Amino acid sequence: MLETLGLMGAGFLHALTPINILAMAASTAIGIIIGCLPGLSAAMGVALLLPMTFTMSADTGLIVLGGIYCGAIFGGSISAILIHTPGTPASAATAIEGYQMTLKGQAGRALATACYASFWGGLLSCISLYFFAPLLAQLAMQFKSPEYFWLSLFGLTIIAGVSSKSLLKGLMSGALGLVLSTIGADPLAGVPRFMFGQNSLYEGINTTCALIGLFSMSQALILAETAIKQRAKAAKVKDKLMIGREDIKRITPTILRSWIIGNVIGILPGAGASIACFMGYNSAQQFSKHKEEFGHGAIEGVAGSEAANNAVTGGSLIPMLTLGIPGESVTAVLMGGLIIQGLTPGPDLFVGETAKMTYTFFAGFVLIQFFMLAIGLIGCKGFAKISRLSDAILIPCIVVLCVVGSYAIRKNMIDVIVMMIFGGLGYFMRKFDLNTAAVVLALILGPIGERGLRRSLLLSGGDISILFSSVICWVLIALCVFGILSPILMNKMEARSIAKAGGDMDADEMFTEDHVDYDSDHIE
Amino acid sequence: MKKFLALLLALAMLFTLAACTKTETKDPDDDQGEENNNQTEGWVPTEPINVIVAYKAGSGTDTTARLLVQGTYASKYFNDQTFVVDNQEAGAGTVGWQALADADPDGYTIGFVNLPNFSTSITDGNVDYTVDSFAPICNHVTETSLVLVAANDDRFNTLEDLVNYGKENPGKLMASTNGDHNSNHIGAQMFANSAEFTYTAIPYGGTADQLLALRQNEADFSVAKVADIASCASEVKVLGVFNTERIAEYPDVPTLGELGYYDQWLGSSRCIVAPAGTPQEIIDYYENAFQQLMADPDYLEAASSITTDFKNAADTGALIKSQQTYAEGLADIWG
Numbered sequence: 001m002l003e004t005l006g007l008m009g010a011g012f013l014h015a016l017t018p019i020n021i022l023a024m025a026a027s028t029a030i031g032i033i034i035g036c037l038p039g040l041s042a043a044m045g046v047a048l049l050l051p052m053t054f055t056m057s058a059d060t061g062l063i064v065l066g067g068i069y070c071g072a073i074f075g076g077s078i079s080a081i082l083i084h085t086p087g088t089p090a091s092a093a094t095a096i097e098g099y100q101m102t103l104k105g106q107a108g109r110a111l112a113t114a115c116y117a118s119f120w121g122g123l124l125s126c127i128s129l130y131f132f133a134p135l136l137a138q139l140a141m142q143f144k145s146p147e148y149f150w151l152s153l154f155g156l157t158i159i160a161g162v163s164s165k166s167l168l169k170g171l172m173s174g175a176l177g178l179v180l181s182t183i184g185a186d187p188l189a190g191v192p193r194f195m196f197g198q199n200s201l202y203e204g205i206n207t208t209c210a211l212i213g214l215f216s217m218s219q220a221l222i223l224a225e226t227a228i229k230q231r232a233k234a235a236k237v238k239d240k241l242m243i244g245r246e247d248i249k250r251i252t253p254t255i256l257r258s259w260i261i262g263n264v265i266g267i268l269p270g271a272g273a274s275i276a277c278f279m280g281y282n283s284a285q286q287f288s289k290h291k292e293e294f295g296h297g298a299i300e301g302v303a304g305s306e307a308a309n310n311a312v313t314g315g316s317l318i319p320m321l322t323l324g325i326p327g328e329s330v331t332a333v334l335m336g337g338l339i340i341q342g343l344t345p346g347p348d349l350f351v352g353e354t355a356k357m358t359y360t361f362f363a364g365f366v367l368i369q370f371f372m373l374a375i376g377l378i379g380c381k382g383f384a385k386i387s388r389l390s391d392a393i394l395i396p397c398i399v400v401l402c403v404v405g406s407y408a409i410r411k412n413m414i415d416v417i418v419m420m421i422f423g424g425l426g427y428f429m430r431k432f433d434l435n436t437a438a439v440v441l442a443l444i445l446g447p448i449g450e451r452g453l454r455r456s457l458l459l460s461g462g463d464i465s466i467l468f469s470s471v472i473c474w475v476l477i478a479l480c481v482f483g484i485l486s487p488i489l490m491n492k493m494e495a496r497s498i499a500k501a502g503g504d505m506d507a508d509e510m511f512t513e514d515h516v517d518y519d520s521d522h523i524e
Numbered sequence: 525m526k527k528f529l530a531l532l533l534a535l536a537m538l539f540t541l542a543a544c545t546k547t548e549t550k551d552p553d554d555d556q557g558e559e560n561n562n563q564t565e566g567w568v569p570t571e572p573i574n575v576i577v578a579y580k581a582g583s584g585t586d587t588t589a590r591l592l593v594q595g596t597y598a599s600k601y602f603n604d605q606t607f608v609v610d611n612q613e614a615g616a617g618t619v620g621w622q623a624l625a626d627a628d629p630d631g632y633t634i635g636f637v638n639l640p641n642f643s644t645s646i647t648d649g650n651v652d653y654t655v656d657s658f659a660p661i662c663n664h665v666t667e668t669s670l671v672l673v674a675a676n677d678d679r680f681n682t683l684e685d686l687v688n689y690g691k692e693n694p695g696k697l698m699a700s701t702n703g704d705h706n707s708n709h710i711g712a713q714m715f716a717n718s719a720e721f722t723y724t725a726i727p728y729g730g731t732a733d734q735l736l737a738l739r740q741n742e743a744d745f746s747v748a749k750v751a752d753i754a755s756c757a758s759e760v761k762v763l764g765v766f767n768t769e770r771i772a773e774y775p776d777v778p779t780l781g782e783l784g785y786y787d788q789w790l791g792s793s794r795c796i797v798a799p800a801g802t803p804q805e806i807i808d809y810y811e812n813a814f815q816q817l818m819a820d821p822d823y824l825e826a827a828s829s830i831t832t833d834f835k836n837a838a839d840t841g842a843l844i845k846s847q848q849t850y851a852e853g854l855a856d857i858w859g
Contacts, residue, residue, distance in 0.1 A: 144742045185616070188727045189704045192650070199615030199622070199650065340580065344732060348756075410580075410614050451729065458726050459698060459742065 008130070011359030015367055020063055023056070024364065027064040028371040029379065031071020036079045036087040036383050037394065042072035042273075043329035043437075044215045048401045050208060050337050051408035058341040058357055063364035065337045069330055070122055070313050070368050073273055074376060077114040077306050078383050082107060090273035090309040093281035097294065097301030104297050108380075112243040113299050114306045115376035117255050121307035122369040124259040125266065125314025129362055132267070134350045136322040141347040143323065145459060146467045149452030150476035152445040155325050157483030166433070167488075173435040177442025180205060187451045188458075200414035207443055208336040209406045209415045213422025214429075214436040215329065220398040221427045223391050251303035254284045258307035265308075266315020273309040273316075273328075280308025282496075314365065321345050321358075325445070329437045332444055567631065567805045568603040576627070576635030578620025580613035584731075584751065585794055588665050588830055589636050592814075597822040601813040617641055618651050625657035629801035634661065634810065639793040639844065640707055643851035655848050658797040661810045663835035663843065664818070667749040668771055668791040669711040671764040671780070674738050683764040683783055686745055690721030697723040700734040700743035705858075708734065711747030711766060711790055713857050718786040735760070749791055751830060766790035793833075793847075795840050811837045 014020075027049075034045035046068050053061035076091030081098030094114060101110035143151065156174055183194045184204030195201040258280035265276040284304025285294050294301060317334070319325050324345035326332040335345060342357070343349065349358045406419035426436050453467075460466035467473060575593055579585045586609070592598065593607035612620035620635065621642060627633035637658065645651055673680045680686045690697045699716075701709035704727045716723050726743060728734040731752045737743045739759045746760075750773055753760055765771055765779045767789050781787030796814060798807060817823055818834045835843065 141740065144737070144740055187729060190727075199618045202615040202618070346736070348732070348736075411610070411612060412614050412619065414614075455726055455728075458724065461724075 004134070007355050007359045008363070010356060011361075011363035012367075014059055014356070014360040015063065015363035020060055020364065021367075023060045023064050024067050024368050024371045025375065027067030028071040028368055029375050031068035031073075032075035032078070032372075032375060032379070032383055033071075034068065035072035035075020035077075035091075038079050038083075038085045038087050040072075040219070040398075041088045041215065042069055042076075042090065043211070043333055044219060045069075045072045046330055046333045046337075047208065047211045048216055048398070048405055050333060051405040053337060054340060054408065058343070059360045059364070061337065061341050062343070062357070062361040063368070065334055066361065066365045067368045067371070069334065070310065070365070070372055071375075073309055073313060074115065074118040074122075074306070074372055075383065076309075077118070077302075078111065078380060081110045081114060081302070088273075090277055090312075091305070092274060093277040093305035094302055094309075096281065096305075097298045100295065100297035101299070101302070106297065108240050109243060109247070109299070110297075110302055111380045112377060113247065113251065113302045115373060115380070116243050116248070117251065117258070117303035117307040118310040118376070119369050119373040120255045121259055121262055121310035122313055122372065123366065124256075125263050125311040126362065126366045126369070127314075128263050128267070129314040129317055129365065133318050133321055133362075136318060137347050137350050140322050142470075142472060144470075145452045145455040146469060147452070147472045147476065149449050149456060149467065150473055150480065151323060151325060152449030152452060154476050154479045154483055155445045156442060156449070157480050169433060170435050170438055173429065173438035174442045176434075177439035178446045180210075180439070181443045181446030181450075187447050188454050198414055200410075200412050204447065205418055205443060206406075206409060206415050207440065208333065208409055209419040210422045210443055211329065211333055211336075211440055212402050212406050213419040213424075214426035214440060216398055217402045217419060217423025218426030218430060218436070220395050220402065221423060222430060223398075224395050247299055250290075251300055253287065254300045254304045255307040257283050257287065258304050259311045262308035262311025263315040266312035267318050273312040276308040276312045277305040280304040280306075280311075317365075321349055322347070324448070326441070329440055332440055335444075567803070567809050569605040569631065569809075570603065571632060572606045572608050573602065573631075574610055574627075574633045575607050576610050576612055576620050576624045576633065578612060578617040578624075578636070578638070580611055583613070585636055585638055586611060588794060588827070591827050591830070592664060592817065592823070595823060595826055597820050597826075598817055601817045601820075616645070618645050621645065622651060622653055624797070625653035625799055627799045629659075629799045629803070631798070631802055631806035631809075634796060634798045636664070636794050637797055637844070639795065639847045640710065640851055641792075643844075643847045644705065644854070646848065647851045647854070655844055657800050658844075659800050659802050659807055660837050660840040660844060661796040661798055661807055662814045662818075662837060663793055663795045663833055663840045664814075665794040665830055666791060666833035667751055667793075667831055668789065669708070669747050669749055669766040670753070670762050670774070670777075671711075671715060671766075672735075672738060672746045672748060672753065672760045672762055673744065674741055675759050675761050677741065677744070677761070680745070680763065681761070683778065683780070683785075686763060687719045687721055687785075690716070690719070690723055694722045695724055697721070697745060698743045699723050699725050700737040700746045701725050701727050702731045702734045702748075703727050703729065705854075707792055708747045708749075710854060710857075712745075714766075714786045714790060715747065715764075715780060717857055718780070754829060793843060795835075795844060797840075797844075807837060 030049065031042075031045060034040045035042065046065055049068055050065065053064050056064065072088060073090050076086050076088035077094045077098065078087065080086040080091040080095035081102055084095050084099040086092045086095050098110045098114065101107065181204065183201055185192055185195075185202050192202070261279050261283060262273075262276040265279065281301055281304045284300040285291065285298075288294065288298065288300050290298060290300070316328060316331050320331040320335050321338075322345065324335070326335050338345065343354060343361070348354055402419060402423070403416055406415045407413065409415055429436050429439070456466050457464070468477075575589060577586050577589050590609055594609065599606050612623050617638065621637060624633065624635040646654060671683060671686070673686065679689065686697070699712045701712060703709065704725070706727075708731065709725055709727070712723070712725060726737070728737055731748055734746060735748060735753065735756055738746045739756060750771070753762075762774050762777050764783070764785075765774060765777050766786065767779050768781065768787065770777065770779055779787070796810070798810070815834055815836070818832050824832065
């Protein structure tokens with residue numbers, strides 16, 4: 001215990017070097033900018049900037065990635081409040097009350113509330129990161145080959161289901177990802193599969209390249225397709241960026257509720273910030289003493305949504321760090337960054353040398369929240385203008401970053417071609433309303449499942465009873481069944497949340513063509 | 525405002541570009557390089573030296589390579605020039621080695637090859653390079669293979685326990701390996717062949733997963749190298765050493781040969797090589813400079829956890845050749 005406390009303390013010391021502090025400030029600011037640009041999601045931001053971290057030292061690189069993640073999730077609220085267009089799907093619910101407040105001339109109060117709620121949501125979510133991650137890492141020691149097979153299957157069921165409005169399309173997307181995951185050397189015998197004579201494909205399709213293609217490149221294509229159009233003019237922030245003592249008292253219970261909601265949703269693989277914001281908003285409304293204000297600019301609505309989506313950040317890191325199973329696309333990209341920096345997800349994260357780096361990353365995550373608060377309060381007015389940035393500037397920038405980024409990962413031209421192919425694939429998938437996040441997760445989970453299954457069968461000499469041989473196996477099987485059924489439940493719950501969110505707010509309207517995002521499609 | 529933002533984004537892109545050119549291969553057709561190429565008498569490097577590492581940043585090879593060439597103690601042996609480590613990790617080493625073979629032999633690109641993986645990549649036949657595509661400079665690290673079981677496995681306290689169990693229960697012993705026909709699989713197979721028992725090999729993606737399976741008792745035994753077990757030394761028992769004599773790290777552990785099993789050294793080596801055609805003067809320069817560097821007290825202190833083993837160019841060439849012959853002979857061991 002004392003040793004762990006020592007490690008936690010040392011983590012803060014490592015995180016507080018001048019270069020890391022600079023990295024936190026810069027990355028949080030960049031994250032906020034990406035977040036408030038409608039059309040650029042957190043996953044895309046992290047994927048685009050990931051290659052920049054390769055040349056940094058491990059702790060700085062990880063802190064930068066964390067900063068972009070947290071910043072982007074908060075940044076989405078700025079454009080949601082000011083121009084009624086959530087910068088990322090995670091802020092969809094913030095737009096409801098936030099824009100009403102802007103119309104009433106309280107834009108400053110709304111932004112300050114969003115910032116304050118995001119800060120507490122993010123900060124509190126670190127508590128679970130500190131306490132649950134080591135526990136789950138110990139549990140991960142019990143995960144052997146059969147358990148990993150079921151775990152990957154569970155990840156696949158819940159991804160395919162939750163993140164698409166049609167179960168069939170979700171499953172189709174997942175199946176496509178699984179097929180693509182067979183490219184490369186067979187994970188057991190090393191037999192080349194579908195490599196087309198390219199040794200660069202030996203390790204399979206580079207997940208980060210696939211992600212950059214599917215999320216960023218395809219987004220640039222979609223933006224370019226809808227001729228460069230006029231964006232809504234951001235409202236001027238007239239009042240002071242301030243949140244009064246009365247307001248704080250009023251939203252504190254809401255923030256605490258949203259923290260728990262966001263945290264639990266974050267830990268569950270498959271459910272992400274975009275679901276959390278609606279659930280946080282909904283609970284804020286349910287328990288509010290000012291129900292009549294909802295729909296006309298209720299401060300609790302903004303706080304409930306923003307605290308929930310930022311509480312997801314800490315929670316979502318837990319399954320990724322401990323089991324190597326990313327719950328959503330942002331953590332999938334983050335996992336790539338961690339591995340490159342030598343932090344391999346799994347039970348070894350909290351022992352020896354690796355523990356130092358892990359706790360530095362955690363400490364960085366805590367400190368980032370403070371930077372988010374400061375930068376958010378000081379810079380909101382400036383960031384508001386960014387949300388009006390012309391597509392003529394945005395599109396070429398994204399394309400250049402996509403190409404540079406995918407090349408920089410391994411300095412390999414084949415990776416750039418792979419990224420381009422996935423960019424085209426992502427474009428058509430979005431056109432057909434398929435789910436690009438399911439493809440990426442299947443790409444990651446497919447090999448884990450294949451290895452787990454084939455290794456189990458090798459160990460048992462072909463006897464499939466090994467797959468049902470432990471308690472953890474049965475728990476995971478139960479979770480798989482739940483995973484398949486959950487889309488139906490989730491849809492009902494979400495429909496109810498949105499229905500309660502106010503009839504005048506048509507969610508489809510919020511998502512205009514230019515930012516159809518991977519998980520925007522289940523907001524209907 | 526718009527102009528400012530455009531500028532900001534352009535700067536962000538430049539930053540990214542700069543970040544990746546930092547490790548980019550330097551232009552091989554550089555004038556100065558040519559000049560030096562023509563008059564290699566008393567050759568000294570006058571520009572940063574590009575070092576190709578065929579594994580990713582943070583991998584074992586990368587860590588030891590950076591320890592050698594990127595410490596503050598390194599550049600004084602190389603005319604104050606710095607080394608740029610270029611990780612080209614795709615294709616299980618083959619992409620990086622191909623790039624090294626194809627690089628201009630002007631003395632500004634050198635790299636690390638890992639034995640026996642390098643040798644098996646040639647015998648597997650999916651690559652265009654051969655042993656003769658490279659000019660050996662020296663050997664850097666040698667690691668010896670060990671036979672391991674989990675520390676909490678009471679069934680096996682000596683190598684004989686393991687062998688007897690294997691003989692009584694043919695095929696029942698599960699060995700975790702770092703991949704099918706990879707270095708540690710070769711070790712397990714050599715051990716089993718010489719001790720005349722059969723086992724089942726279970727391939728895991730890499731050494732970390734291989735050892736995790738052993739610690740979880742999913743596998744019964746494993747073969748891995750000395751440095752691999754540094755992070756989990758308390759959780760495994762070392763039963764045997766693949767060497768002609770006992771090694772300093774495990775003086776109490778018998779060699780396999782002592783017990784009548786495989787009696788040769790088995791393990792891995794990391795050699796420094798240049799593309800074939802690099803002038804002899806340059807090879808000599810590097811051989812000499814690396815010999816001094818590997819004897820530097822500051823380097824040795826920093827590298828206390830690895831087995832630095834300098835071998836000169838001739839011995840390194842012989843080692844690469846012998847490993848190649850050995851790899852070609854491996855086809856027979858799988859039975």
